[in-house]
Amino acid sequence: MVQAMININERTNRVLNVVKAKFGLKDKSEAINLVVDEYEGSFLEPELRPEYKKKLQKIVKGKHFSREEFEKAVE
Numbered sequence: 243m244v245q246a247m248i249n250i251n252e253r254t255n256r257v258l259n260v261v262k263a264k265f266g267l268k269d270k271s272e273a274i275n276l277v278v279d280e281y282e283g284s285f286l287e288p289e290l291r292p293e294y295k296k297k298l299q300k301i302v303k304g305k306h307f308s309r310e311e312f313e314k315a316v317e
Contacts, residue, residue, distance in 0.1 A: 258274065258277075
């Protein structure tokens with residue numbers, strides 16, 4: 243575990259308190275970890291995410307639907 247002293251503004255502090263309360267976390271460190279995990283899953287490039295390799299392997303093996311096939315299957 244890495245320890246860091248950081249400076250955050252009042253708004254960020256409030257958001258972290260809300261995240262902490264909403265998810266029943268012990269401290270702001272857990273809230274920061276949760277926010278960063280969500281950011282990683284949503285905004286980082288797919289090739290930077292570990293689950294991308296599994297998805298890519300399925301695509302290469304042909305175990306996926308194209309968008310057209312998916313839409314036909316749903317209808």
